[in-house]
Amino acid sequence: MWSPDPMDIFDPPDRETMRLQKFGKLLAGPNTDLDEVRKLSWSGIPPPVRATTWQLLCGYLPANIDRREDTLKRKRLEYKNSIDQYYHMRSDTLHRDTFRQIHIDVPRMNPDVPLFQQQMVQESFERILFIWSMRHPASGYVQGINDLVTPFFVVFLSYYISGDKNPENYNFSQLSPQTLQWIEADSFWCLQHLMEGIQDNYTLAQPGVQAKIIALKDLIQRIDAPLDAHLARNAVEYIQFSFRWMNNLLMREFPLRCVIRLWDSYLSENNGFASFHVYVCAALLARFSKSILKRKDFQEIMLFIQNLPTTKWKDGEVEILLAEAYKLKFMFADAPGHLTTARRT
Structure with a gap:
């Protein structure tokens, strides 16, 4: 069994630069060693490389660096196509109650975090959760899944804003429409990865x-x-x-x-x-x-x-x-x- 390095668990601040360099080396290689990424990540991921690292650990990005851009384009387009295919069905009799529950739950997430009280962000979450429920009819939407999107959303938002800005207070409307779509799509796919391991938390009788x-x-x-x-x-x-x-x-x-x-x-x-x-x-x-x-x-x-x-x-x-x-x-x-x-x- 692999054991984390005790010196990594309690990293003093002066090691942060060294850790960031280690991550940078791993992520920049032609084929990222995911086992090494896991070992290094256990003790905390520096914010500048957290978004990319999470996407790798979720299996959303491939280890091969040359394939990453094409993968992102393909998966983001697939998510957009899912919106086109399913989102208009939210008002149908069969799905109306599901969307209504999502619409009620989303504003309750992290009520003290200004980011999640913005209408654009709430609409983004509604799309993510409704599309997820449509693609996973065995469980559908269950209260609690809405909370699980928030860490992904904040981490991926952080990738696009300067390091001195707190994403929890960020005005989401300052981003371009394309960037908004990317954050939403990436959050959806990483939520899907998480849910694959715990989906029986949310099936009948949980x-x-x-x-x-x-x-x-x-x-x-x-x-x-x-x-x-x-x-x-x-x-x-x-x-x-x-x-x-x-x-x-x-x-x-x-x-x-x-x-x-x-x-x-x-x-x-x-x-x-x-x-x-x-x-x-x-x-x-x-x-x-x-x-x-x-x-x-x-x-x-x-x-x-x-x-x-x-x-x-x-x-x-x-x-x-x-x-x-x-x-x-x-x-x-x-x-x-x-x-x-x-x-x-």
Whole structure:
């Protein structure tokens, strides 16, 4: 099993230039070594190369640098053709309820982030989500999928604006119509990659989510029995707080900048958004174990867990969490009978 370099996990600022150079070398080669990209990306991707790296890790861009431009042209055109083919059907009787739910959910995403309150951005998300639901009728659109577009959208937007501008506050209308279309198409295809690994989170009865909640409970029983017993004594069921963690991939628990850093590692991991995510959730719950044990009844416990004090977290806190999650994976991933449900996801 590959292990991240501890010195990379806790990168001091003066190493950032060196890391950027390493990425630049890897990405510029005639055939990018994706295994090396994954190893380097686990410890965080420098913002200037994050968009390209994510697209490579999603399998959206080919490893061969000469094929990338043609691939982007072809996939962006395919997405545009899907809009032409499907989007006019949003008002049809058969699809009206789906589009109505998307239209309700999109404005609720990241209400504190100005970017996502702009009409052009919301319309872009509506197209992405409706086209995805039309191309995947087995699951269709389910609440929670809308949140999963946001990291891709912000990262790909960042590629087109100067580094000193915060994409979360950016006026989307300043971009050219073509650039807007590119960001939308790239976000769609990378969402599709993510969903391929966790689609059973969103099919009927959401079996993927249910399996991951069982796996989380099993982990906590092994690593923090007093916490598990405390939850049981106070009638706190894991599904009551962790359903959102699995359904939204912790999007509601962390600031968007932290989610993006988290996804650097998820995209680097084999099955990162499924199995490894369970270890991250276990590490998060264990991180606040002492605080939870101080809460003495159901209401106090639930109020705390549903409002964890993570709003001011930055990359450093996320990296510590990831390191703890990696330790759990190293300890338990290959243990007989452990996390069998998560491995099926």
